[in-house]
Amino acid sequence: MAGTLVAVAGVISIVVVAALSRRVGVAAPLALVLVGTALGFLPGAPTVELAPHWVITIILPPLLYAAAVQMPAIDFRRDLKAIGGLAFLLVAVTTLGTGYLFAWLLPGLGLAAAFALGAVVSPTDAVAATSIGRRLGLPSRLLTILEGEGLVNDASALVLLASATAAMTSTVHLGQIGLEFVWAVVAATVIGVLVGAVTVRIRGRLNDAVLTTAMSFVVPFLAFLPAEELGASGVLAVVVCGLVNGDQSPRYLRATDRIAESVNWRTVAFLLESGLFLVMGLQLHTLIDQCEAAGLSVAWAVGIGLAASLLAIATRILFVVPLVSMMRHDAARAASLGTRLQEVRDRIAAADMENRAPRRTQRFQQRLTRMEGDIAFVLAENLGWRGAAVLAWSGMRGAITVAAAQTLPAGTPYRPQLLLIAFVVALTTLLLQGLTLPKVIQVLRVPADDAAADRADYATLLGEIQAQTQGFLDHPTRPDGTSYPQDVVDRVRSYWVRIPPAASDDPPPPSDARDPHELYRELSADYLRAQQTELLNIRATGAYNSRILSQAQHTLDSALAQLQQADDAAH
Numbered sequence: 085m086a087g088t089l090v091a092v093a094g095v096i097s098i099v100v101v102a103a104l105s106r107r108v109g110v111a112a113p114l115a116l117v118l119v120g121t122a123l124g125f126l127p128g129a130p131t132v133e134l135a136p137h138w139v140i141t142i143i144l145p146p147l148l149y150a151a152a153v154q155m156p157a158i159d160f161r162r163d164l165k166a167i168g169g170l171a172f173l174l175v176a177v178t179t180l181g182t183g184y185l186f187a188w189l190l191p192g193l194g195l196a197a198a199f200a201l202g203a204v205v206s207p208t209d210a211v212a213a214t215s216i217g218r219r220l221g222l223p224s225r226l227l228t229i230l231e232g233e234g235l236v237n238d239a240s241a242l243v244l245l246a247s248a249t250a251a252m253t254s255t256v257h258l259g260q261i262g263l264e265f266v267w268a269v270v271a272a273t274v275i276g277v278l279v280g281a282v283t284v285r286i287r288g289r290l291n292d293a294v295l296t297t298a299m300s301f302v303v304p305f306l307a308f309l310p311a312e313e314l315g316a317s318g319v320l321a322v323v324v325c326g327l328v329n330g331d332q333s334p335r336y337l338r339a340t341d342r343i344a345e346s347v348n349w350r351t352v353a354f355l356l357e358s359g360l361f362l363v364m365g366l367q368l369h370t371l372i373d374q375c376e377a378a379g380l381s382v383a384w385a386v387g388i389g390l391a392a393s394l395l396a397i398a399t400r401i402l403f404v405v406p407l408v409s410m411m412r413h414d415a416a417r418a419a420s421l422g423t424r425l426q427e428v429r430d431r432i433a434a435a436d437m438e439n440r441a442p443r444r445t446q447r448f449q450q451r452l453t454r455m456e457g458d459i460a461f462v463l464a465e466n467l468g469w470r471g472a473a474v475l476a477w478s479g480m481r482g483a484i485t486v487a488a489a490q491t492l493p494a495g496t497p498y499r500p501q502l503l504l505i506a507f508v509v510a511l512t513t514l515l516l517q518g519l520t521l522p523k524v525i526q527v528l529r530v531p532a533d534d535a536a537a538d539r540a541d542y543a544t545l546l547g548e549i550q551a552q553t554q555g556f557l558d559h560p561t562r563p564d565g566t567s568y569p570q571d572v573v574d575r576v577r578s579y580w581v582r583i584p585p586a587a588s589d590d591p592p593p594p595s596d597a598r599d600p601h602e603l604y605r606e607l608s609a610d611y612l613r614a615q616q617t618e619l620l621n622i623r624a625t626g627a628y629n630s631r632i633l634s635q636a637q638h639t640l641d642s643a644l645a646q647l648q649q650a651d652d653a654a655h
Contacts, residue, residue, distance in 0.1 A: 090132070094359060097119065097362060098355065098358040098359060101115050101116050101119050102115075102354075102358060110519075111212045111219075112361075113209075113211050113212040113357070113358070113361045113514070114212055114514060116358055116361040116362045116365065117361050117364055117365040117511065117514060117515070119362065119365060120361070120362040120364060120365020120366040121366070121368050121369075122365075124365060124367070124370070125369050129366070129369070131370055132363055132370070133367070134363050134367075134487065135490075136490040139360070139484065139487035140242070140488070141312075141318075143356055145304035145305055145307075145308045145322045146304050146352060146353070147353060147356050148235055148238070148304070148319060148322050148326065149303065149307075149322050149323075149326040150352060150353035151234070151326070151353065152322070152326025152327050152329075152330065153326045153329055153333075155231060155327060155330060156330075156331075156630035156633070157328075157331035158626060158633075159224075159225070159630045160327060162458055162461055162462075163232060164232075166407060167229060167233055168236070170229070170233040170237065170403075170407070171232070171236035171237040171239075171240055172240045173403075174206075174400065174403045175203075175206045175237050176206075176240070177399060178205070178396055178399050178400070179202040179206045179241070179244050179248075180199070181396075181399050182201070182202040182205055182206070182392050182395055182396060183198040183199035183200075183202030183203075185392060185395055186388070186392070186505070189391070190497070190501070192498075193498055194252070194497065196249075196251035197248070197252055197492070197502075199251075200245055200252065201492070201502050202248075203242075203245040203488075204488045204489045204492075204506050205396060205505075205509040206241050206396070207234075207238050207241035207485065208233060208234060208237060208479045208480060208482075209480055209481055209482025209484060209485075209514075210230045210231050210233060210234030210235075211357055211361075211482065212480050212518045212521075213230050213478040213518070214234075216518070216522055220525045221532040222471075222474065222525065222532070223471065223530065223531065223532055223533050224465070224533055224630070224631055225465040225467060225471075226474060226475060226530070229467075229475065230475070236323060238319050238484055239268075239317040239320035240265075240317075242319055242488065243317055244265075245488060247261045249491070252493065264315070267315065268315070268317040269317065270316075271314055271315070271316035272311045272317040272319075272321040272324065273320065275310055275311045275314070275321045275325075276311075276320065276323065276324025276327075277328055279303070279306050279321070279325045280307070280324065280326070280329045281328055283299070283300075283303045283306060283325075283329065284328065284329045284332045284336050284337070285336055286299070287299050287300065287336070287337060287341075288336030291338065291341075293340050294344075296341040296344075296345060297341070297345045297348050297349075300345055303325065304326070306325075307322050308321060308322050334616065334620060334637055335620055338648065339642075339644035339645045340645045342641060360482070360487075361483055364483040364486050364507075364510065367486060367507065368511070371500070371503050371504045374500040375500040375503075375504050377500070378500040380501045381501075384501070385504040388505050388508075389504065389507070389508025389509050390508060390512060392505065393509045393513050396481075396509065397517070400476055400479040401477075404475050405472070408469070408471075408472040412466065415463060418463060421459060450624075453625045453626065454624075454625055454626040456626075456627075457626030457628070461629060464537075470528040470530045470531070471530055473524065473528055477517055477521060477524050478521065479513060480514045480517050481509055481510040481513045482510060482514060483510070485506050485507075485509065485510040486506055486507050489502060489505075489506035489507070490503060533631065538631055538635075541632045542632050545628055545632055545633075545636055546636065549615050549618050549619055549622065549636070550581060552618045553611070553614045553615050553618055556610075556611055556614045557573055557581070557611060560573060560611075568603055569603065572600060572603045572607060573607065575604060576604065576608050576611060580608060580611055602651075605647050605650055605651050609647045609648070612640055612643055612644050613644070615640060616640055619633070619640065
């Protein structure tokens with residue numbers, strides 16, 4: 085009964101704090117940590133200890149899956165170099181730097197344990213940064229890089245943590261660590277792709293929003309468990325699986341299924357994320373008590389944690405400078421590459437290759453179109469020095485750092501201090517950078533996405549979709565081969581052959597022909613599904629940014645869901 089009351093009180097606290105934080109303009113994770121810390125020091129406050137294996141194997145997979153599903157795969161691919169640099173190389177550099185610091189300040193700790201703690205404090209948590217960034221209008225590309233880093237760096241940090249922990253009890257060679265890291269990444273990627281591709285097709289055959297959503301709740305674990313059994317990164321497998329599911333779901337899942345699943349997953353992610361930050365705050369009092377009970381200095385642990393926080397922040401700032409310089413160099417190269425691609429197109433046209441080898445030429449031109457889309461993306465959304473400054477200052481740690489620290493073996497020297505050090509690093513970066521990040525964004529005046537250009541591109545995209553599907557209503561036939569009444573066709577054409585309406589628009593009443601309501605809904609749904617197919621074809625070319633594609637997808641989903649709900653009500 086006591087556990088139930090704590091859980092109920094926790095959910096109520098999460099909702100109340102999140103609602104109030106929105107009103108005062110503070111990111112909910114920051115407020116939850118502060119509230120949890122305050123509650124933990126109240127007389128009679130319950131001792132809340134979350135077993136680390138619960139966090140790593142039960143809470144982290146669905147959290148990462150929920151975020152990965154929402155991440156546009158095309159954006160992840162376009163910024164893979166920057167995301168990989170932050171998620172792999174920066175994590176390794178931070179692990180080494182803070183590891184040597186811990187070994188120096190804690191004599192007798194040993195390099196292996198020091199590097200293990202360095203791996204613990206190396207991954208960032210993008211939840212607070214992205215929540216602040218969205219509220220203040222940061223550009224989409226910067227948010228994508230932060231989210232992508234947060235998705236992948238947990239995997240690299242946990243792999244390094246496992247290697248360092250193994251080195252504490254046995255001899256581990258650097259080459260062995262490198263091979264294990266490569267295996268963890270490659271095997272996890274393969275498993276994630278396979279599980280994602282299979283599960284999205286299976287769920288697409290269920291045709292029921294409740295069943296589809298219920299099945300989606302186990303998908304992260306279907307990727308996580310086999311990857312862990314094979315010695316790969318289960319966390320990375322979950323991320324890849326989520327990216328595949330998010331990318332392929334419009335092709336296989338109904339609009340109503342996707343909408344219902346999205347709402348349910350947002351709720352699950354909100355409760356899990358918020359719960360972790362609340363528990364993180366509650367644990368501070370317990371960590372202090374454990375440190376004192378072991379006869380270790382709390383003040384010394386706090387001092388080391390502050391020093392490690394400053395080192396981690398400085399390391400990130402120094403790392404971002406060459407990273408952004410590389411991105412700007414890539415943008416400069418992209419401009420010249422665009423000119424060469426146009427020359428290639430001209431040579432193909434001059435050589436009349438389309439008539440000689442039409443299929444091969446078509447595939448080649450599709451690759452050219454995708455490359456041109458990538459170039460246009462890099463040139464239009466280049467990350468300037470203002471965005472670089474925000475990226476450098478967005479290295480907050482979170483609850484995963486605290487949970488990962490508790491996986492250190494029981495016999496690790498200074499273990500209670502190490503747990504407190506990890507907490508201090510997480511809390512310091514979260515509050516110092518999180519509370520000042522809004523001011524940094526406002527002072528730097530980071531330019532947001534070009535809303536006018538987005539509106540123009542959206543109109544162009546809708547025009548292209550309708551131009552490609554305008555012949556669908558010339559001679560439409562039902563599944564049984566019979567033709568639709570002409571007045572039904574005319575009504576569908578007059579209503580849908582324009583910019584698709586929002587879900588709140590009411591369709592006009594159908595005609596008085598045979599089963600007019602059913603015929604109208606049936607033909608409208610078929611036409612919208614034809615538009616959906618064309619949208620997917622256009623998305624594959626990379627000609628539009630993900631914001632425009634997502635907006636068009638949302639419009640089609642809303643219209644299709646409206647028709648599906650009307651059809652369900654009629655039956």
